[in-house]
Amino acid sequence: MNFSRPLTHDLMTSAIRGLGGDLQRVVITKVVENTYYAEMIIARDG
Known part of the structure; x- marks a missing residue:
């Protein structure tokens, strides 16, 4: 499916990366x- 704007999970992925x-x-x-x-466990080098 194509959406005209990003979904919440797309925004979170972009922000984390x-x-x-x-x-x-x-x-x-x-x-x-x-x-x-839920809690998200996020790793970051440095």
Whole structure:
């Protein structure tokens, strides 16, 4: 699918990579009424 503007995950990918980071993993920390809460583990050299 092609979208006319970037989606949230596209923006996050660009921001993480632009800052020199690499997403290692995502950990779901809780679920409340069908909403997932998570922490992103990001590594960066230096």
